[in-house]
Amino acid sequence: MPLSDLIGIWVAAFLTLAIYSFLYKDNPVYRFAESIFVGISLGYEIGLVFYRTIWPNLVERLIANPGPNWYLAIGGILGLMLYCRYIPKISFLGKWALAVYIGYFVGVELMQRLHGDVLPQIKDTMLPLNGPFWGSLQNLLIVVGVLSVLIYFYFSKPHTGILKPISKVGVYFIMICFGASFGYTVMARISLLIGRLTFLVDGWVRPMIALIFGSS
Amino acid sequence: MSDAMKIGGIDKRWVYLLVAIGALIPIIKPLGLPVLSTPAVEALFEKIESLEPGDVIMLSFDYGPSSAPELDPMAESILRHCFQRDISVVVVALFPLGGDNQAKIALNKIVPEFPVVEGEDYVYLGYKDGGLAVLRRMAEDISIVFPQDNRGIPLEDIPLMQRVQNYSDTELSVSLATGIMGEWWAILVNAQFGQPVAVGATAVSAPKYYAYLKAGQMLSLLGGLKGAAEYETLIGEHYPELKERSQIATRGMDVQSIVHLIIIGFIILGNIVYLISRSERTRAGGRLASK
Numbered sequence: 203m204p205l206s207d208l209i210g211i212w213v214a215a216f217l218t219l220a221i222y223s224f225l226y227k228d229n230p231v232y233r234f235a236e237s238i239f240v241g242i243s244l245g246y247e248i249g250l251v252f253y254r255t256i257w258p259n260l261v262e263r264l265i266a267n268p269g270p271n272w273y274l275a276i277g278g279i280l281g282l283m284l285y286c287r288y289i290p291k292i293s294f295l296g297k298w299a300l301a302v303y304i305g306y307f308v309g310v311e312l313m314q315r316l317h318g319d320v321l322p323q324i325k326d327t328m329l330p331l332n333g334p335f336w337g338s339l340q341n342l343l344i345v346v347g348v349l350s351v352l353i354y355f356y357f358s359k360p361h362t363g364i365l366k367p368i369s370k371v372g373v374y375f376i377m378i379c380f381g382a383s384f385g386y387t388v389m390a391r392i393s394l395l396i397g398r399l400t401f402l403v404d405g406w407v408r409p410m411i412a413l414i415f416g417s418s
Numbered sequence: 419m420s421d422a423m424k425i426g427g428i429d430k431r432w433v434y435l436l437v438a439i440g441a442l443i444p445i446i447k448p449l450g451l452p453v454l455s456t457p458a459v460e461a462l463f464e465k466i467e468s469l470e471p472g473d474v475i476m477l478s479f480d481y482g483p484s485s486a487p488e489l490d491p492m493a494e495s496i497l498r499h500c501f502q503r504d505i506s507v508v509v510v511a512l513f514p515l516g517g518d519n520q521a522k523i524a525l526n527k528i529v530p531e532f533p534v535v536e537g538e539d540y541v542y543l544g545y546k547d548g549g550l551a552v553l554r555r556m557a558e559d560i561s562i563v564f565p566q567d568n569r570g571i572p573l574e575d576i577p578l579m580q581r582v583q584n585y586s587d588t589e590l591s592v593s594l595a596t597g598i599m600g601e602w603w604a605i606l607v608n609a610q611f612g613q614p615v616a617v618g619a620t621a622v623s624a625p626k627y628y629a630y631l632k633a634g635q636m637l638s639l640l641g642g643l644k645g646a647a648e649y650e651t652l653i654g655e656h657y658p659e660l661k662e663r664s665q666i667a668t669r670g671m672d673v674q675s676i677v678h679l680i681i682i683g684f685i686i687l688g689n690i691v692y693l694i695s696r697s698e699r700t701r702a703g704g705r706l707a708s709k
Contacts, residue, residue: 225434247514254518255547258565310550318605318635326633383625386642390488390621392677393643395441396670397487403445 203413215406218398347375422694425687433684440680444672451672458631459648462616462638463499465590467656471504474582475590479509479524480599482516485620489594491646491667492618493524495653496592498660501532501539506578508588510564511545512552512599518545522568531663537567537576544568550602557585557611585613590637594618600627604635618645647671 220235260278263271280299287296327348329341353365354372361369455463466475477496481489500507509525511517525542534540543564546552555563560583561573573579582588591613593603600617604627608615614637619627621642631639640649646667654661654668 226431243515246516250514250518250545251547254545259546259563263565310554314550314606314610318609322609322633322635323629326629379625383622386621386625388678388681389642389644389674392441392674393488393621393670394484395437395677396445396643396673399438399441399445399673400487400666400670403442 203409211406211409215402218402222398346371351375420695420698422691422698426691426695436680437677440676441673444669444676448669449672449675451675453644453647453651453668453671455648455652458628458639458641459645460638460652462496462592462640463649463652463656465614465616465637466496466499466503466505469503469505469589472506474506474508474578474588475500475592476508476510476585476588478591478593478595478603479511479517479521480513480593481520481596481620482513483520484515485596486516486520487670488620488643488646488667489596489618490520490524491643491664491670492640492649493520493594494528494666495646495649495664496618497524497528498531498664499649499653499657501528501534502657502660504539506538506581507540508560508578508582509540509542512549513596514545514547521545536569537571538578541576541578542568543573549599550606553602553606557607557613559584585611588613590614590616592616592618595623596620597623601630604630608635616640643667643670643674 217235217238220231221239223229224232256278260274264274264278280302283295283299284303285296286299287293327344329345331338331342331345333341350368350372352372354361354369354376356365356369359365469475477493477500479493497507499505509521511521513520521542525540529536529540536542543560544567546563548563552563560579564573566572567576567579585591585607591603591607593600593615595601595603595617596619600619600623603615603617607613615635616638617627617630617636618640619642621644624639624641624645627636627639627641630636640646644667647670650664650666650668653664
């Protein structure tokens with residue numbers, strides 16, 4: 203095994219154990235590993251965005267062919283203006299850039315959500331209830347679930363009279379939804395544990411045992 | 419203090435230790451518990467089975483190391499499936515914190531297993547920042563967003579990319595996504611551009627994505643490690659020569675089963691302790707009131 207790989211495996215194993223040491227109690231080793239993670243993540247992202255996006259998509263194009271690509275400079279200038287907020291005298295420029303960004307994003311996102319999310323989901327809730335028994339029962343469950351949860355979140359009228367039992371049904375649907383989400387979340391977290399334990403067993407302990415005692 | 423209250427006050431570190439032991443045993447000695455596939459996962463497998471050799475799919479690495487245990491097995495299985503069937507793959511990475519690395523790791527692992535040529539059978543275009551903006555622009559022209567591939571070769575010089583200008587030149591887009599990114603593919607790439615989209619999601623995101631699956635905005639949904647294990651099972655059933663290589667998630671499901679049993683046991687125990695404690699408090703309250 204190359205020395206660089208060996209060092210990498212030991213560093214990864216140490217950092218994994220350092221993070222898990224928090225489960226026993228908070229300690230300086232955990233905080234050291236956490237700080238390294240935060241610092242490296244930020245540095246990695248800055249480098250990646252600069253060399254993979256800003257440089258080839260903006261700088262290189264402007265240098266190589268500025269004529270047809272002049273409009274790219276607008277985005278670049280707006281991006282730089284965001285950093286003006288750190289200079290008190292011209293911090294207002296940062297707000298202008300932010301305003302453009304928010305305006306663009308809201309405009310794009312609004313239509314996108316409407317066409318891609320709201321309308322297809324509403325359409326999929328308009329289901330026939332007169333088909334085969336089990337299909338209709340499933341559709342009924344969806345329709346009742348959607349309507350009762352919507353009524354639960356309707357706060358313009360007090361939940362009294364007919365609204366009370368319907369919103370109560372909505373609460374049960376929400377609770378089932380939370381239960382399913384919790385189950386999936388547990389599975390996700392255990393998957394991460396599996397990933398780290400598999401690394402510790404198969405990537406660290408076993409190769410080290412093989413290295414020390416021979417691979418037979 | 420009653421026995422029930424003593425159990426209720428158990429140090430949570432004992433729970434962690436039990437979970438760790440429960441997870442370690444199947445990792446050291448796999449149990450080989452069966453994994454059954456579901457229609458949500460079968461849809462992706464069947465879609466790739468239905469493609470002709472030479473057809474192109476897009477595979478997007480929209481996750482980082484924090485989701486790798488769940489999504490790496492999906493990436494590896496899908497790449498193996500495509501290369502086995504001579505399906506060409508355009509690989510991109512859109513997740514800033516490690517999507518690029520995960521794509522390279524997967525390709526470096528799977529490519530040597532098959533006689534595939536970079537630029538002809540697959541191409542890795544690299545990472546690009548911008549998320550939604552990138553997805554939107556790729557509908558017009560991929561080369562606007564990715565002027566060159568990960569090696570720095572202009573797209574017009576890459577044989578595979580001469581056949582692919584935008585989504586419409588591909589048969590399917592697969593996003594292996596953490597967080598909201600899978601949703602973007604459904605609400606933008608599928609809903610607005612009509613591209614068939616399959617999403618391999620982390621288990622945390624999966625419940626929300628079922629609404630998109632049911633509405634037909636996703637062709638298929640692979641939810642967490644279970645989804646990955648199901649895909650591995652399908653690969654193993656149809657391509658026995660790949661079975662031994664596609665076992666990571668399947669092995670992980672042994673651990674899931676054991677740890678879930680432990681957690682279910684603790685949930686039941688916790689509820690029993692809660693009910694006993696409540697009845698003890700009620701009785702104690704009744705005695706105080708009668709005095």
